[in-house]
Amino acid sequence: MNHRCCTSSAYWTGGLSAAPSHRYRSRALRLAPRQEQGEGDTDSHSTAVSEFEQTSGSVKAFVGGLTDLFVRFAGGDEDSEALSADTSAKASLSEAELEAGIRQEYAKNYLWTGDINEDLYEEDCNFTDPTLSFSGLSTYKRNVGSLQGVLDLFVRNSRSVLYSCELRQEDSCVQTRWRMVGDLRLPWGPTIDVVGRTTFSYDSSRGNRIFSYDEVWEMEAAEALMQIFRPGTRDSAPEQ
Known part of the structure; x- marks a missing residue:
């Protein structure tokens, strides 16, 4: 949601500032919506998910408008830092270290906090969820x-659970499924x-290191x- 993420957390309070258009299509597995599936379970069902290209322009415009409002209100509308072309300062990761690092992101509830380990990402990483797509780790940091x-x-009792995390060496990616x-602290008590x-x-x-973060949701x-x-x-507590 990343939050979000383009993290998911950012989406629910206005999202992140959109920049360049989506460059990478999702390679996520098609899993059954709302199926409480633990690690090691097989993917025995198939369904469509919401992706950036499928989301209506009105929804993107609504989220984009909220994005600008919140970022400007917080004083974050300055130009983002120039992307660094030199990533040599970041140590290389083994595939096992990358997978472990991603698992740790979920353990610290990054979907809501937006607190990511920057060492896992390239400076020009592309971040995409069903409503926003932008490039740059510096843009992510500024908006989050x-x-x-x-x-x-506005948010209380935020929690998340990682259902699965799979290293797919043949596709050079790590795929996760989560909830x-x-x-929300609103009079009618809504739950995301x-x-x-x-x-x-x-x-x-x-x-x-990660050059593309591509998030999809199992609902429109x-x-x-x-x-x-x-x-x-x-x-609404997540099932373990």
Whole structure:
């Protein structure tokens, strides 16, 4: 959601500033929506998911407008730092180290906090979710930093669970499936509850660091957005 992520967390409070268009199509596995699937389970079902290209222009425009509002309100509308062309300062990772690092991201609830390990990413990494696509680790840091106060103000009981994490050497990527749940501090008590998948594509010639972060959701982007306006009526704790 990354948050988000382009992290997911950022989406629910306005998203991240969109920049260059989506460059990489998702290679995420097609898994059954809302199926509480633990690690090691096989993918026995198939369904469509919401991706950036499939999301309507109106939804993208709505999220983009909220993005600009929140970032400007937080004073984060300055030009982003110039991308560094030199990534030699970052140590190369083994594929096993990259997978372990990604698992740790979920363990520290990055889907909501936006707190990522920058050493896992290339400076020009492309971040995409069903509503936004932009390039640059510096852009990610600027926008997520601007949204932290908003998250603290409006989100409580934020939690996430990692259902699966698979290193796919043949595709040079790590694929994850997860669920994120959070309650919003609004009078009608809405709950955000999204199951999604993320493909972290890496380049062996660049130290096995992530050059593409591609997030999809197992529901339509508009449906996910409408959760903000629905009264909360149930216990939404993720199942382990």
